[in-house]
Amino acid sequence: MENYLLCCDWGTSFFRLQLVHIADYTILDQEVSPDGIAATYNAWKLDAAGEAVPRSQFFRRQLHAQITRLAGRIGMSLDHVPVVISGMASSSIGMEDVPYATLPFALNGSRASVCYFDSQVEFPHDVYLVSGVRSGEDVMRGEETQLIGVTPLLGTVDRKLDDAIFICPGTHSKHMYVSQRQLVDFHTYMTGEVFNLLATHSILKNSVEVEHLTASLAIDPEAFKLGVREADACAILNRLFTIRTNQLFGKLSSQENALYLSGLLIGTELKPLRKPEKQELVLCCGSRLSPFYTLAIEELGLAERTTILSPELVDKAAIVGQVMLFQNHQKPEKEVVK
Template sequence: MSNYLLCCDWGTSFFRLRLVNSADYRLIEEVTSQQGIASIFNAWKANGERAGVAREQFFREELIKQIELVAHKAAIKLDQVPIAVSGMASSSIGMDEVPYATLPFAMDGSRASFRHFDASESFPHELILISGVKSEEDVMRGEETQLIGLSALLDSAGNRPDEAIYIFPGTHSKHMYVQAGQLLNFETHMTGEVFNLMASTSILRDSVDVSAFSDFSTENLSAFKLGLKEANFPLLNRLFTVRTNQLFGNLTRQQNAFFLSGLLIGAELKPLLEKAQWHLVLCSGSNLFPFYQQAIEDLDLSNRTTIIPAGLIDKAAIAGQIILFQNQNLKV
C-alpha cells in the first residue's frame, strides 16, 4: 500500500481516476466518467451552495464516490492512499483555485504550483491539487503534468531532445517550447473545439458526417490531404468550402469531415514549417494520432519529428503526477 497513489485527471468535461503503483508507474485500476469540473460546479451552485455545503467539501464528496468505485473494482481498501489531482480542479470553478506557475517552468516539476491538504476523518486521503502554468498571454492546466512525466520518461531512456517543440493535440492543442530542461513558452490552438463547433452547431453541420471518423479509406484520406493543402489559403474562406464541397457534390459528407479535419490541423501545423531550427515531438493520444501523424508526413516535417507512442503519453500523465506528489512531500 505504501507505493500506491491515486492519480486524478479532472478536466472540464471528463473525469479519470487511476490507482497506480508509484514505484514502477504500473496502472492497477481506473474509473472514468463524464462528471467533469463544469458539471460538478454547476451541481454545487444549484444544490450544494444553497444547502450551505462548502465547494471544497462538495468536490471531496464526489471524489469519495469515485475512490470507492476504484476500491471496489480493485478489491482493495484505499483509506490512507494519497491522491494527486490535476486539470481544471485547481481552477476558479474547481475544488479550490490555485495560482498558476509561471515561465520559465522547470521540467523536473520543482516550480510547479500546488495546494496540499491533510487527510481527515471524513476524507482519509492526503491530497495535492496541482495547478497549471501561465505565460503573458496563455494558460494551461494538465498538459504541463504530462510534459513533466514525458520528459522524465524520455530522459530515463536517454532520448530526450535538449531543444524541441512538444505538440499535444486535443480540444485545445498545446505547442510547448522546451530548451535546456525548461518550458520557455507555449501556444494554445483551438483546433479540436473549432472542429466540434463547425461539425455540430454551425451551417457546416449538414455538410459533414463524423460517424465513421476512424475509417481512413483511400477516399477519406484523399479528402484529408486536400484539406491540408487548402490550409494554405485564408482559413475563414476555406471553411465555407466545406459547404460548397457538399452542395456541388465534390465530396461526400463523410469525406467532408476528413477535409475539415485536414483544413484545421493544417492551419495549426503549417506555421511550424517556418521554425526549422526546432525539433518537433508529437505527443498524441490514440484518437487523434493517425490524423496528426499523417499531417506530419504530408507537410514534410517527419525528418525533424519524434513521434511518441500513444501508450507512452498515457503513462506520462501518471509519471508527472507521481513526480509532483513526491516533490511536494519534500516541501511540506
C-alpha cells in the same frame, strides 16, 4: 499502502481516477465517469443553496465516492493513500482556485504550483492539487503534468530533445516550447473545439459526416491531405466555405468533406511549425488523433524533424508526471489548507 498513489485527472467534462504502484507506474485499476468539474461545480451550487457546504468539502465528498467505488471493486481499503489531482480541479470552478505557475517552468516539476490538503476523518487522504502554467497571454492545465512525465520516458528515443517543440493535440491543442529542460513558452490552438462547432452548429453541419472519421481516413485519406495542402496555400476563412460548395456541386461526399475540414484546421495549426526549421518536434498524441496529426506532419514535410511518441507512452506520461509532482511536493507546510 505507502507504495501506492491515487492519480486523478479531473477535466471539465470527465473524471478519471487510477490506483498506481509508484515504483513502476503500474495501473492496478481505474474509475472513469462523466462527472467532470463543470457538472460537479453546478451540483455544488445547487447543494450549497440548501446546505451551504464549502466548495472544497463538496468536491472531496464527490472524490470520496469515486475512491469508495474503486476500493470496492478491487476488494481492498484505500484509506490513507495520497491523491494527486491535475486538470481543471484547480480552476475557479474546481475544488480550490490555485494560482498558476509561471514561466520558465522546470520539467522536473520543482516549480509547479501545488496546494496541499491534509487528510480528515471523513476523508482519510492527503490531497495534492496541481495547478497549471501561465504565460503573458496563455494558460494550460494538465498538459504541463503530461510534459513533466514525457521527458524522463524519452530515454529510448535517439534524438536530442533539449531544444524542442512538444505538440499536444486535443480540444485545445498546445505547442510547448522546451529549452534546457525548461518550458519557456507555449501556444494554444482551438483546433478541436472549432472543428466541433463548425461540424455541429454552423452552416457546414449538413455538409459533413463526422461519424467513423478515423475509419474513413484509413480507407481514403486524399480529402484530408487536400485540406492540409489548401490550409498551407489559401486563406482559411475562404476555404471553410468551400466545404458547403463541395457538397452543393457534388465534388466531395459528406465523409470526405469532414476529412477535408479536419485537414484544413490541423494544417492551419501546424503550419507555423515549419519555422524555425532546425527545432525538433515531438508529437504527444492519443490514439484517436494520432493518425490525423501524423499524416498532416508528413504532408507538410515535417516528418524528418518529428519524433512521434506512441499513444501508450503518452498515456503513461500523465501518470509519471503526477508521481514526480507527488515526490517533489510532499506536505509543503506553508501551503496547508485545512
